[in-house]
Amino acid sequence: MSCVVGELYLVGLGLSPEYMSIKALEVLRTVDLIYVDTYTSYVDLDLLKRLVGRDLTPIRRVDLEERSGAPILELLERGYRVALAVPGDPLVATTHVTLLVEAHRRGIPFHIVPGVSIIPTALTLSGLMVYKIGKVATVVYPKDGVLFEYPYDVIKLNDSSNLHTALLLEYDGEKGVAMTVREAIEILMTVEERRGEGVLTGERLVVALAGLGYPGCTICAGKLKNISNLSIGKVPQTLVVVSPKPHPVELEAMEAISSRWCRVG
Template sequence: MPNKVHAPKISCEEALCAFISSQESSSIHEINASVIDLLFLVGLGLYLDLIPLRSLVALARCDKIIIDAYTSGPKYVVEELLKILKSTGKDVVLAQRFMLEGEGIESIVWESQDKDVCVAVVGDPMIATTHNALAVEAAASGIRAVVVPAPSIQCCAIGALGLLSYKMGKSVTVVSPKNGVVYEYPYEVIKSNLERGLHTLLLLEMDLERGYIMTPCEALKILFSIEQKRNEGVLEEQTRVVILSSIGTPSHRVCVRTLGELLQKCDNCGDPPYSIVILSKKLHPLEEEALKYAERGLLNMVPIEGSREVLEQVANILFR
Protein backbone atom coordinates (compact mmCIF):
# COMPACT_ATOMS: atom_id res chain seq x y z
CA MET A 1 0.00 0.00 0.00
CA PRO A 2 1.30 3.50 -0.75
CA ASN A 3 2.21 5.55 2.29
CA LYS A 4 0.13 8.54 3.04
CA VAL A 5 1.51 11.80 1.72
CA HIS A 6 0.83 14.49 4.29
CA ALA A 7 -0.70 17.73 3.17
CA PRO A 8 0.85 20.89 4.59
CA LYS A 9 -0.75 21.55 7.99
CA ILE A 10 -3.62 24.02 7.90
CA SER A 11 -6.08 25.04 10.58
CA CYS A 12 -9.17 22.98 11.22
CA GLU A 13 -11.42 25.66 9.87
CA GLU A 14 -9.40 26.04 6.69
CA ALA A 15 -9.50 22.30 6.22
CA LEU A 16 -13.23 22.21 6.77
CA CYS A 17 -13.87 25.01 4.28
CA ALA A 18 -11.54 23.46 1.73
CA PHE A 19 -13.29 20.15 2.10
CA ILE A 20 -16.76 21.59 1.82
CA SER A 21 -15.94 23.54 -1.31
CA SER A 22 -14.20 20.51 -2.84
CA GLN A 23 -17.31 18.51 -2.13
CA GLU A 24 -19.56 21.06 -3.72
CA SER A 25 -17.60 20.95 -6.94
CA SER A 26 -17.90 17.21 -7.28
CA SER A 27 -20.37 14.60 -6.15
CA ILE A 28 -17.69 11.92 -6.35
CA HIS A 29 -15.48 12.10 -3.30
CA GLU A 30 -13.71 8.80 -2.88
CA ILE A 31 -11.30 9.30 -0.02
CA ASN A 32 -8.05 10.89 -1.03
CA ALA A 33 -5.51 10.84 1.74
CA SER A 34 -3.73 14.05 0.85
CA VAL A 35 -6.74 16.34 1.35
CA ILE A 36 -7.28 16.06 5.05
CA ASP A 37 -6.49 13.93 8.11
CA LEU A 38 -8.62 10.92 8.75
CA LEU A 39 -9.90 8.90 11.65
CA PHE A 40 -11.23 5.51 10.65
CA LEU A 41 -13.92 3.81 12.73
CA VAL A 42 -13.62 0.31 11.43
CA GLY A 43 -16.06 -2.58 11.90
CA LEU A 44 -14.57 -6.05 12.23
CA GLY A 45 -17.80 -8.06 12.04
CA LEU A 46 -18.71 -10.86 14.42
CA TYR A 47 -15.97 -13.26 13.39
CA LEU A 48 -12.60 -13.06 11.68
CA ASP A 49 -13.94 -13.86 8.23
CA LEU A 50 -16.93 -11.52 8.49
CA ILE A 51 -14.64 -8.52 8.09
CA PRO A 52 -15.45 -6.49 4.97
CA LEU A 53 -12.66 -5.86 2.48
CA ARG A 54 -12.91 -2.13 3.14
CA SER A 55 -12.09 -2.68 6.80
CA LEU A 56 -8.96 -4.57 5.82
CA VAL A 57 -7.95 -1.81 3.45
CA ALA A 58 -8.41 0.74 6.25
CA LEU A 59 -6.36 -1.33 8.71
CA ALA A 60 -3.61 -1.74 6.13
CA ARG A 61 -3.48 1.95 5.41
CA CYS A 62 -3.39 3.26 8.96
CA ASP A 63 -0.23 4.06 10.86
CA LYS A 64 -1.83 3.34 14.20
CA ILE A 65 -4.54 0.80 15.06
CA ILE A 66 -6.48 1.00 18.31
CA ILE A 67 -8.61 -2.06 19.00
CA ASP A 68 -11.64 -1.58 21.24
CA ALA A 69 -11.08 -4.51 23.56
CA TYR A 70 -13.46 -3.84 26.41
CA THR A 71 -16.93 -4.15 24.93
CA SER A 72 -16.72 -7.30 22.82
CA GLY A 73 -15.43 -10.84 23.05
CA PRO A 74 -11.69 -10.71 22.42
CA LYS A 75 -11.22 -14.42 22.15
CA TYR A 76 -13.46 -14.51 19.09
CA VAL A 77 -11.99 -11.84 16.93
CA VAL A 78 -9.63 -9.48 18.65
CA GLU A 79 -6.87 -11.84 19.73
CA GLU A 80 -6.58 -13.54 16.36
CA LEU A 81 -6.66 -10.28 14.50
CA LEU A 82 -4.09 -8.83 16.87
CA LYS A 83 -1.76 -11.71 16.05
CA ILE A 84 -2.12 -11.13 12.33
CA LEU A 85 -1.69 -7.36 12.61
CA LYS A 86 1.27 -7.58 14.97
CA SER A 87 3.03 -10.02 12.66
CA THR A 88 2.93 -7.30 10.00
CA GLY A 89 4.77 -4.86 12.28
CA LYS A 90 1.79 -2.50 12.68
CA ASP A 91 1.54 -0.19 15.69
CA VAL A 92 -1.42 -1.90 17.38
CA VAL A 93 -2.86 -1.04 20.78
CA LEU A 94 -5.53 -2.90 22.71
CA ALA A 95 -7.59 -0.07 24.17
CA GLN A 96 -9.04 -0.05 27.63
CA ARG A 97 -12.23 1.88 28.29
CA PHE A 98 -10.54 5.12 29.41
CA MET A 99 -8.65 5.31 26.12
CA LEU A 100 -11.89 5.58 24.12
CA GLU A 101 -13.88 7.83 26.44
CA GLY A 102 -13.52 11.37 27.82
CA GLU A 103 -9.94 12.60 27.57
CA GLY A 104 -9.01 9.45 25.70
CA ILE A 105 -11.06 10.79 22.79
CA GLU A 106 -9.09 14.03 22.70
CA SER A 107 -5.86 12.14 22.63
CA ILE A 108 -7.00 9.98 19.69
CA VAL A 109 -8.19 13.04 17.79
CA TRP A 110 -4.88 14.76 18.49
CA GLU A 111 -2.99 11.72 17.20
CA SER A 112 -5.14 11.67 14.03
CA GLN A 113 -3.76 15.07 13.07
CA ASP A 114 -0.35 13.55 12.51
CA LYS A 115 -1.19 10.19 11.03
CA ASP A 116 -4.08 8.03 9.91
CA VAL A 117 -5.58 6.31 12.92
CA CYS A 118 -7.99 3.35 12.97
CA VAL A 119 -10.27 2.51 15.86
CA ALA A 120 -11.27 -1.10 15.22
CA VAL A 121 -14.41 -2.50 16.83
CA VAL A 122 -15.94 -5.99 16.85
CA GLY A 123 -19.28 -5.84 15.03
CA ASP A 124 -20.21 -2.46 13.58
CA PRO A 125 -18.39 0.58 15.00
CA MET A 126 -21.54 2.70 15.27
CA ILE A 127 -24.11 0.12 16.26
CA ALA A 128 -23.16 -2.67 18.62
CA THR A 129 -20.86 -0.12 20.24
CA THR A 130 -21.58 3.49 19.46
CA HIS A 131 -18.51 5.55 18.94
CA ASN A 132 -20.48 8.65 18.04
CA ALA A 133 -18.62 10.85 20.51
CA LEU A 134 -15.32 9.95 18.91
CA ALA A 135 -16.59 10.64 15.39
CA VAL A 136 -18.10 13.97 16.43
CA GLU A 137 -14.98 15.10 18.26
CA ALA A 138 -12.84 14.27 15.24
CA ALA A 139 -15.15 16.09 12.82
CA ALA A 140 -15.24 19.12 15.15
CA SER A 141 -11.46 19.27 14.76
CA GLY A 142 -11.73 19.13 10.97
CA ILE A 143 -10.67 15.51 10.81
CA ARG A 144 -12.85 13.35 8.58
CA ALA A 145 -14.35 10.47 10.51
CA VAL A 146 -14.69 7.57 8.09
CA VAL A 147 -17.08 4.87 9.26
CA VAL A 148 -16.51 1.42 7.79
CA PRO A 149 -19.61 -0.67 8.50
CA ALA A 150 -19.57 -4.40 9.20
CA PRO A 151 -22.06 -7.09 10.24
CA SER A 152 -23.26 -6.42 13.80
CA ILE A 153 -25.36 -8.53 16.14
CA GLN A 154 -28.25 -6.16 15.43
CA CYS A 155 -28.51 -7.44 11.87
CA CYS A 156 -27.06 -10.90 12.39
CA ALA A 157 -29.61 -11.85 15.05
CA ILE A 158 -32.42 -11.27 12.57
CA GLY A 159 -30.67 -13.16 9.79
CA ALA A 160 -29.57 -16.04 12.00
CA LEU A 161 -33.14 -16.63 13.20
CA GLY A 162 -34.94 -15.94 9.94
CA LEU A 163 -37.06 -13.25 11.60
CA LEU A 164 -38.60 -10.57 9.42
CA SER A 165 -36.77 -7.28 9.80
CA TYR A 166 -39.99 -5.23 9.83
CA LYS A 167 -41.13 -7.19 12.90
CA MET A 168 -38.13 -5.99 14.93
CA GLY A 169 -38.77 -3.25 17.47
CA LYS A 170 -36.29 -1.06 19.23
CA SER A 171 -33.45 -2.96 20.88
CA VAL A 172 -32.08 -2.43 24.38
CA THR A 173 -29.23 -3.52 26.64
CA VAL A 174 -29.82 -5.36 29.92
CA VAL A 175 -27.43 -4.24 32.64
CA SER A 176 -26.84 -5.70 36.08
CA PRO A 177 -28.18 -3.88 39.16
CA LYS A 178 -25.91 -1.01 40.23
CA ASN A 179 -25.74 -0.39 43.99
CA GLY A 180 -28.78 -2.58 44.37
CA VAL A 181 -30.86 -0.56 41.92
CA VAL A 182 -32.42 -2.55 39.10
CA TYR A 183 -32.56 -0.74 35.76
CA GLU A 184 -36.15 -1.27 34.58
CA TYR A 185 -35.96 0.34 31.17
CA PRO A 186 -35.47 -2.92 29.22
CA TYR A 187 -38.77 -4.16 30.69
CA GLU A 188 -40.52 -1.07 29.35
CA VAL A 189 -39.00 -1.51 25.91
CA ILE A 190 -40.15 -5.14 25.78
CA LYS A 191 -43.63 -4.10 26.91
CA SER A 192 -43.89 -1.39 24.30
CA ASN A 193 -42.62 -3.69 21.53
CA LEU A 194 -45.00 -6.50 22.55
CA GLU A 195 -47.93 -4.08 22.46
CA ARG A 196 -47.04 -3.36 18.84
CA GLY A 197 -46.49 -7.02 17.93
CA LEU A 198 -42.72 -6.60 17.63
CA HIS A 199 -39.74 -8.70 18.70
CA THR A 200 -37.11 -7.22 21.05
CA LEU A 201 -33.39 -7.82 20.70
CA LEU A 202 -31.71 -7.68 24.10
CA LEU A 203 -27.99 -7.05 24.24
CA LEU A 204 -26.40 -8.19 27.47
CA GLU A 205 -23.93 -6.15 29.50
CA MET A 206 -20.31 -7.03 28.91
CA ASP A 207 -17.34 -5.46 30.61
CA LEU A 208 -14.25 -7.37 29.69
CA GLU A 209 -12.00 -5.09 31.70
CA ARG A 210 -13.46 -6.48 34.87
CA GLY A 211 -14.06 -9.85 33.22
CA TYR A 212 -17.83 -9.57 33.42
CA ILE A 213 -20.13 -11.10 30.82
CA MET A 214 -23.83 -11.23 31.68
CA THR A 215 -25.31 -14.65 30.90
CA PRO A 216 -28.77 -15.12 29.41
CA CYS A 217 -29.89 -16.83 32.66
CA GLU A 218 -28.80 -13.81 34.66
CA ALA A 219 -30.53 -11.40 32.28
CA LEU A 220 -33.80 -13.34 32.38
CA LYS A 221 -33.76 -13.47 36.17
CA ILE A 222 -33.30 -9.69 36.29
CA LEU A 223 -36.18 -9.15 33.86
CA PHE A 224 -38.44 -11.58 35.68
CA SER A 225 -37.72 -9.87 39.01
CA ILE A 226 -39.02 -6.65 37.43
CA GLU A 227 -42.13 -8.50 36.25
CA GLN A 228 -42.71 -9.83 39.75
CA LYS A 229 -42.40 -6.35 41.20
CA ARG A 230 -44.50 -4.52 38.59
CA ASN A 231 -46.86 -7.34 37.75
CA GLU A 232 -47.87 -5.88 34.37
CA GLY A 233 -48.06 -9.22 32.60
CA VAL A 234 -45.29 -8.39 30.12
CA LEU A 235 -43.19 -11.49 30.78
CA GLU A 236 -45.31 -14.59 31.30
CA GLU A 237 -44.50 -18.28 31.72
CA GLN A 238 -45.38 -18.88 28.10
CA THR A 239 -43.40 -15.91 26.72
CA ARG A 240 -41.06 -17.28 24.07
CA VAL A 241 -37.41 -16.46 24.36
CA VAL A 242 -34.57 -17.10 21.93
CA ILE A 243 -31.06 -17.34 23.31
CA LEU A 244 -28.34 -16.67 20.79
CA SER A 245 -24.77 -17.63 21.55
CA SER A 246 -21.61 -17.05 19.52
CA ILE A 247 -23.60 -15.99 16.46
CA GLY A 248 -21.53 -16.08 13.27
CA THR A 249 -18.70 -18.07 14.86
CA PRO A 250 -17.94 -21.82 14.71
CA SER A 251 -19.82 -22.24 18.04
CA HIS A 252 -22.97 -20.53 16.66
CA ARG A 253 -26.03 -21.74 18.58
CA VAL A 254 -29.69 -20.84 18.88
CA CYS A 255 -32.13 -22.08 21.55
CA VAL A 256 -35.86 -21.39 21.57
CA ARG A 257 -37.56 -21.84 24.95
CA THR A 258 -40.43 -20.50 27.00
CA LEU A 259 -39.59 -18.25 29.89
CA GLY A 260 -41.21 -20.80 32.19
CA GLU A 261 -38.82 -23.52 31.02
CA LEU A 262 -35.81 -21.26 31.47
CA LEU A 263 -36.86 -20.11 34.92
CA GLN A 264 -37.18 -23.73 36.02
CA LYS A 265 -33.95 -24.96 34.52
CA CYS A 266 -31.89 -22.30 32.82
CA ASP A 267 -29.50 -23.10 30.00
CA ASN A 268 -27.19 -20.45 28.56
CA CYS A 269 -27.29 -22.36 25.28
CA GLY A 270 -23.57 -22.07 24.56
CA ASP A 271 -20.60 -19.77 24.85
CA PRO A 272 -20.50 -15.96 24.87
CA PRO A 273 -21.05 -13.50 23.31
CA TYR A 274 -24.75 -13.85 24.12
CA SER A 275 -27.89 -12.05 23.15
CA ILE A 276 -31.59 -12.70 23.57
CA VAL A 277 -34.68 -12.12 21.47
CA ILE A 278 -38.03 -11.81 23.24
CA LEU A 279 -40.46 -12.96 20.57
CA SER A 280 -43.69 -11.12 19.86
CA LYS A 281 -46.81 -13.08 20.78
CA LYS A 282 -47.71 -13.79 17.19
CA LEU A 283 -45.13 -14.92 14.68
CA HIS A 284 -45.44 -14.91 10.90
CA PRO A 285 -45.70 -18.56 9.75
CA LEU A 286 -42.37 -18.14 7.91
CA GLU A 287 -40.74 -16.95 11.11
CA GLU A 288 -42.17 -19.92 13.00
CA GLU A 289 -40.67 -22.31 10.45
CA ALA A 290 -37.35 -20.49 10.24
CA LEU A 291 -36.91 -20.52 14.04
CA LYS A 292 -37.41 -24.27 14.12
CA TYR A 293 -34.69 -24.78 11.54
CA ALA A 294 -32.41 -22.20 13.13
CA GLU A 295 -32.54 -24.15 16.38
CA ARG A 296 -31.64 -27.37 14.55
CA GLY A 297 -28.77 -25.71 12.69
CA LEU A 298 -30.41 -26.10 9.29
CA LEU A 299 -30.58 -22.33 9.02
CA ASN A 300 -27.39 -20.86 10.35
CA MET A 301 -24.50 -18.46 10.07
CA VAL A 302 -21.40 -20.56 10.74
CA PRO A 303 -18.03 -19.90 9.06
CA ILE A 304 -17.10 -21.73 5.89
CA GLU A 305 -14.10 -24.04 5.96
CA GLY A 306 -10.92 -22.33 4.92
CA SER A 307 -12.02 -18.81 5.84
CA ARG A 308 -9.21 -18.39 8.35
CA GLU A 309 -6.60 -19.23 5.70
CA VAL A 310 -8.18 -16.80 3.26
CA LEU A 311 -7.95 -14.00 5.82
CA GLU A 312 -4.25 -14.69 6.24
CA GLN A 313 -3.68 -14.70 2.49
CA VAL A 314 -5.53 -11.43 2.08
CA ALA A 315 -3.72 -9.83 5.02
CA ASN A 316 -0.48 -10.90 3.38
CA ILE A 317 -1.36 -9.03 0.21
CA LEU A 318 -2.49 -5.95 2.03
CA PHE A 319 -0.03 -5.57 4.83
CA ARG A 320 3.29 -6.41 3.23
Protein backbone atom coordinates in the same frame (compact mmCIF):
# COMPACT_ATOMS: atom_id res chain seq x y z
CA MET B 1 3.05 25.78 12.17
CA SER B 2 2.34 22.55 10.28
CA CYS B 3 -1.11 22.15 8.75
CA VAL B 4 -0.65 18.43 8.19
CA VAL B 5 -3.38 16.32 9.79
CA GLY B 6 -3.99 12.63 9.68
CA GLU B 7 -7.11 10.67 8.88
CA LEU B 8 -9.45 8.77 11.17
CA TYR B 9 -10.87 5.40 10.11
CA LEU B 10 -13.74 3.91 12.09
CA VAL B 11 -13.70 0.26 11.05
CA GLY B 12 -16.38 -2.31 11.80
CA LEU B 13 -15.05 -5.83 12.40
CA GLY B 14 -18.43 -7.53 12.08
CA LEU B 15 -19.51 -10.42 14.28
CA SER B 16 -15.88 -11.59 14.43
CA PRO B 17 -12.65 -10.74 12.57
CA GLU B 18 -13.52 -13.49 10.07
CA TYR B 19 -16.60 -11.45 9.13
CA MET B 20 -14.58 -8.37 8.25
CA SER B 21 -15.25 -6.88 4.83
CA ILE B 22 -12.52 -6.71 2.19
CA LYS B 23 -12.54 -2.93 2.65
CA ALA B 24 -12.01 -3.25 6.41
CA LEU B 25 -9.06 -5.57 5.89
CA GLU B 26 -7.58 -3.24 3.28
CA VAL B 27 -7.79 -0.24 5.61
CA LEU B 28 -6.32 -2.08 8.59
CA ARG B 29 -3.38 -3.23 6.49
CA THR B 30 -2.53 0.26 5.24
CA VAL B 31 -3.08 2.73 8.09
CA ASP B 32 -0.24 3.86 10.33
CA LEU B 33 -1.72 2.71 13.64
CA ILE B 34 -4.56 0.42 14.74
CA TYR B 35 -6.46 0.74 18.00
CA VAL B 36 -9.03 -1.90 18.93
CA ASP B 37 -12.10 -1.43 21.11
CA THR B 38 -12.16 -4.56 23.27
CA TYR B 39 -14.51 -3.44 26.03
CA THR B 40 -17.89 -2.91 24.30
CA SER B 41 -17.95 -6.48 22.97
CA TYR B 42 -15.72 -9.51 22.62
CA VAL B 43 -13.09 -9.59 19.88
CA ASP B 44 -10.47 -12.29 19.32
CA LEU B 45 -7.31 -10.18 19.20
CA ASP B 46 -5.06 -13.10 18.21
CA LEU B 47 -7.29 -13.94 15.27
CA LEU B 48 -7.50 -10.29 14.23
CA LYS B 49 -3.73 -9.91 14.40
CA ARG B 50 -3.21 -13.01 12.25
CA LEU B 51 -5.64 -11.77 9.61
CA VAL B 52 -4.29 -8.23 9.50
CA GLY B 53 -0.64 -9.22 9.91
CA ARG B 54 0.15 -6.21 12.09
CA ASP B 55 0.44 -5.12 15.69
CA LEU B 56 -2.73 -3.94 17.42
CA THR B 57 -3.24 -1.71 20.44
CA PRO B 58 -6.29 -2.29 22.66
CA ILE B 59 -7.76 1.03 23.77
CA ARG B 60 -9.18 1.50 27.24
CA ARG B 61 -12.68 2.70 28.06
CA VAL B 62 -11.22 5.64 29.98
CA ASP B 63 -9.33 6.82 26.89
CA LEU B 64 -12.40 6.76 24.66
CA GLU B 65 -15.03 7.92 27.11
CA GLU B 66 -13.54 9.93 29.97
CA ARG B 67 -10.70 11.34 27.84
CA SER B 68 -12.92 11.67 24.73
CA GLY B 69 -10.50 9.77 22.53
CA ALA B 70 -7.57 12.06 23.35
CA PRO B 71 -4.79 9.53 22.54
CA ILE B 72 -6.21 9.00 19.04
CA LEU B 73 -6.92 12.68 18.42
CA GLU B 74 -3.38 13.64 19.41
CA LEU B 75 -1.94 11.20 16.85
CA LEU B 76 -4.33 12.45 14.18
CA GLU B 77 -3.21 16.03 14.75
CA ARG B 78 0.40 14.88 14.31
CA GLY B 79 -0.43 13.57 10.85
CA TYR B 80 -0.95 9.85 11.46
CA ARG B 81 -3.61 7.76 9.73
CA VAL B 82 -5.29 5.96 12.63
CA ALA B 83 -7.91 3.21 12.61
CA LEU B 84 -10.22 2.41 15.49
CA ALA B 85 -11.38 -1.17 14.93
CA VAL B 86 -14.70 -1.92 16.57
CA PRO B 87 -16.62 -5.21 16.99
CA GLY B 88 -19.81 -5.10 14.93
CA ASP B 89 -20.57 -1.75 13.32
CA PRO B 90 -18.42 1.23 14.35
CA LEU B 91 -21.25 3.72 14.83
CA VAL B 92 -23.60 1.68 17.02
CA ALA B 93 -21.90 2.89 20.21
CA THR B 94 -22.35 6.59 21.03
CA THR B 95 -18.69 6.77 22.14
CA HIS B 96 -17.47 6.18 18.61
CA VAL B 97 -19.91 8.72 17.16
CA THR B 98 -18.55 11.27 19.63
CA LEU B 99 -15.00 10.59 18.40
CA LEU B 100 -16.12 11.15 14.81
CA VAL B 101 -17.80 14.45 15.71
CA GLU B 102 -14.73 15.67 17.60
CA ALA B 103 -12.46 14.79 14.68
CA HIS B 104 -14.75 16.74 12.35
CA ARG B 105 -14.75 19.70 14.73
CA ARG B 106 -10.96 19.75 14.56
CA GLY B 107 -10.92 19.57 10.77
CA ILE B 108 -9.64 15.99 10.66
CA PRO B 109 -10.93 13.87 7.75
CA PHE B 110 -12.73 10.70 8.78
CA HIS B 111 -13.84 7.52 7.03
CA ILE B 112 -16.44 4.95 8.05
CA VAL B 113 -16.20 1.26 7.17
CA PRO B 114 -19.49 -0.40 8.19
CA GLY B 115 -19.55 -3.86 9.72
CA VAL B 116 -22.10 -6.60 10.35
CA SER B 117 -23.83 -5.67 13.61
CA ILE B 118 -25.65 -7.74 16.22
CA ILE B 119 -28.65 -5.57 15.28
CA PRO B 120 -30.37 -6.71 13.06
CA THR B 121 -28.34 -9.95 12.76
CA ALA B 122 -29.75 -11.29 16.03
CA LEU B 123 -33.21 -11.09 14.46
CA THR B 124 -32.34 -12.57 11.09
CA LEU B 125 -30.31 -15.42 12.58
CA SER B 126 -33.23 -16.17 14.86
CA GLY B 127 -35.42 -16.71 11.80
CA LEU B 128 -37.44 -13.57 12.48
CA MET B 129 -38.53 -10.88 10.04
CA VAL B 130 -36.37 -7.81 10.29
CA TYR B 131 -39.19 -5.36 9.57
CA LYS B 132 -40.81 -6.52 12.82
CA ILE B 133 -37.94 -5.40 15.02
CA GLY B 134 -38.96 -3.02 17.76
CA LYS B 135 -37.03 -0.79 20.12
CA VAL B 136 -33.77 -2.27 21.43
CA ALA B 137 -32.71 -2.29 25.09
CA THR B 138 -29.80 -3.47 27.23
CA VAL B 139 -30.23 -5.63 30.31
CA VAL B 140 -27.79 -4.63 33.05
CA TYR B 141 -27.01 -6.02 36.47
CA PRO B 142 -28.63 -4.31 39.48
CA LYS B 143 -26.42 -1.50 40.79
CA ASP B 144 -26.32 -0.65 44.50
CA GLY B 145 -29.51 -2.61 44.99
CA VAL B 146 -31.34 -0.81 42.19
CA LEU B 147 -33.11 -3.03 39.67
CA PHE B 148 -33.36 -1.38 36.24
CA GLU B 149 -36.80 -2.04 34.77
CA TYR B 150 -36.39 -0.25 31.44
CA PRO B 151 -35.93 -3.43 29.32
CA TYR B 152 -39.22 -4.76 30.71
CA ASP B 153 -40.96 -1.55 29.63
CA VAL B 154 -39.43 -1.83 26.17
CA ILE B 155 -40.74 -5.39 25.78
CA LYS B 156 -44.19 -4.19 26.87
CA LEU B 157 -44.08 -1.31 24.38
CA ASN B 158 -42.98 -3.52 21.49
CA ASP B 159 -45.63 -6.10 22.37
CA SER B 160 -48.31 -3.47 21.88
CA SER B 161 -47.31 -3.30 18.20
CA ASN B 162 -46.56 -7.03 17.86
CA LEU B 163 -42.85 -6.36 17.42
CA HIS B 164 -39.84 -8.44 18.43
CA THR B 165 -37.50 -7.15 21.15
CA ALA B 166 -33.73 -7.58 20.85
CA LEU B 167 -32.05 -7.34 24.23
CA LEU B 168 -28.33 -6.72 24.46
CA LEU B 169 -26.72 -7.98 27.65
CA GLU B 170 -24.25 -6.09 29.82
CA TYR B 171 -20.65 -6.62 28.71
CA ASP B 172 -17.40 -5.03 29.83
CA GLY B 173 -14.25 -6.70 28.55
CA GLU B 174 -12.00 -4.70 30.88
CA LYS B 175 -13.86 -5.81 33.99
CA GLY B 176 -14.50 -9.35 32.79
CA VAL B 177 -18.26 -8.78 32.89
CA ALA B 178 -20.35 -10.77 30.41
CA MET B 179 -24.00 -11.31 31.31
CA THR B 180 -25.53 -14.61 30.23
CA VAL B 181 -29.02 -15.21 28.85
CA ARG B 182 -29.85 -17.14 32.01
CA GLU B 183 -28.92 -14.13 34.18
CA ALA B 184 -30.86 -11.76 31.93
CA ILE B 185 -33.99 -13.91 32.21
CA GLU B 186 -33.62 -14.02 36.00
CA ILE B 187 -33.44 -10.21 36.10
CA LEU B 188 -36.44 -9.80 33.79
CA MET B 189 -38.52 -12.30 35.75
CA THR B 190 -37.65 -10.48 38.97
CA VAL B 191 -39.13 -7.35 37.40
CA GLU B 192 -42.17 -9.35 36.32
CA GLU B 193 -42.68 -10.63 39.85
CA ARG B 194 -42.44 -7.09 41.17
CA ARG B 195 -44.77 -5.56 38.58
CA GLY B 196 -47.11 -8.48 37.91
CA GLU B 197 -48.23 -7.18 34.51
CA GLY B 198 -47.98 -10.50 32.69
CA VAL B 199 -45.53 -9.25 30.07
CA LEU B 200 -43.30 -12.28 30.58
CA THR B 201 -44.39 -15.79 31.42
CA GLY B 202 -42.72 -19.16 31.21
CA GLU B 203 -44.62 -19.82 27.97
CA ARG B 204 -43.23 -16.78 26.16
CA LEU B 205 -41.17 -17.57 23.05
CA VAL B 206 -37.59 -16.31 23.15
CA VAL B 207 -34.34 -16.91 21.30
CA ALA B 208 -30.93 -17.14 22.97
CA LEU B 209 -27.90 -16.34 20.84
CA ALA B 210 -24.27 -16.71 21.89
CA GLY B 211 -20.87 -16.35 20.24
CA LEU B 212 -22.23 -15.29 16.86
CA GLY B 213 -19.47 -15.22 14.27
CA TYR B 214 -17.26 -17.68 16.15
CA PRO B 215 -16.98 -21.48 15.95
CA GLY B 216 -19.53 -23.23 18.11
CA CYS B 217 -22.01 -20.35 18.09
CA THR B 218 -25.36 -21.13 19.71
CA ILE B 219 -28.89 -20.19 18.61
CA CYS B 220 -31.66 -21.72 20.72
CA ALA B 221 -35.36 -20.92 20.35
CA GLY B 222 -38.05 -22.06 22.75
CA LYS B 223 -40.24 -21.21 25.69
CA LEU B 224 -38.69 -18.90 28.24
CA LYS B 225 -39.00 -21.49 31.01
CA ASN B 226 -36.91 -23.93 28.96
CA ILE B 227 -34.33 -21.46 27.65
CA SER B 228 -33.73 -20.22 31.21
CA ASN B 229 -32.43 -23.67 32.14
CA LEU B 230 -29.89 -23.94 29.33
CA SER B 231 -26.17 -23.76 30.06
CA ILE B 232 -24.66 -21.57 27.32
CA GLY B 233 -21.00 -20.69 27.68
CA LYS B 234 -20.12 -18.66 24.61
CA VAL B 235 -20.00 -14.84 24.75
CA PRO B 236 -21.25 -12.32 23.99
CA GLN B 237 -24.88 -13.35 24.44
CA THR B 238 -28.11 -11.81 23.20
CA LEU B 239 -31.75 -12.48 24.05
CA VAL B 240 -34.59 -11.92 21.61
CA VAL B 241 -38.14 -11.82 22.95
CA VAL B 242 -40.43 -12.92 20.13
CA SER B 243 -43.53 -10.84 19.40
CA PRO B 244 -46.82 -12.06 20.88
CA LYS B 245 -48.13 -13.18 17.48
CA PRO B 246 -45.22 -14.31 15.26
CA HIS B 247 -45.86 -15.13 11.61
CA PRO B 248 -46.12 -18.88 10.80
CA VAL B 249 -43.07 -18.60 8.53
CA GLU B 250 -41.10 -17.13 11.44
CA LEU B 251 -42.05 -20.07 13.63
CA GLU B 252 -40.89 -22.52 10.97
CA ALA B 253 -37.62 -20.66 10.45
CA MET B 254 -36.98 -20.46 14.19
CA GLU B 255 -37.45 -24.19 14.53
CA ALA B 256 -35.18 -24.97 11.58
CA ILE B 257 -32.37 -22.69 12.75
CA SER B 258 -32.60 -23.78 16.37
CA SER B 259 -32.47 -27.46 15.41
CA ARG B 260 -29.25 -26.73 13.53
CA TRP B 261 -27.44 -24.44 15.95
CA CYS B 262 -28.79 -25.05 19.45
CA ARG B 263 -25.57 -26.25 21.06
CA VAL B 264 -25.61 -26.34 24.83
CA GLY B 265 -23.11 -27.66 27.33
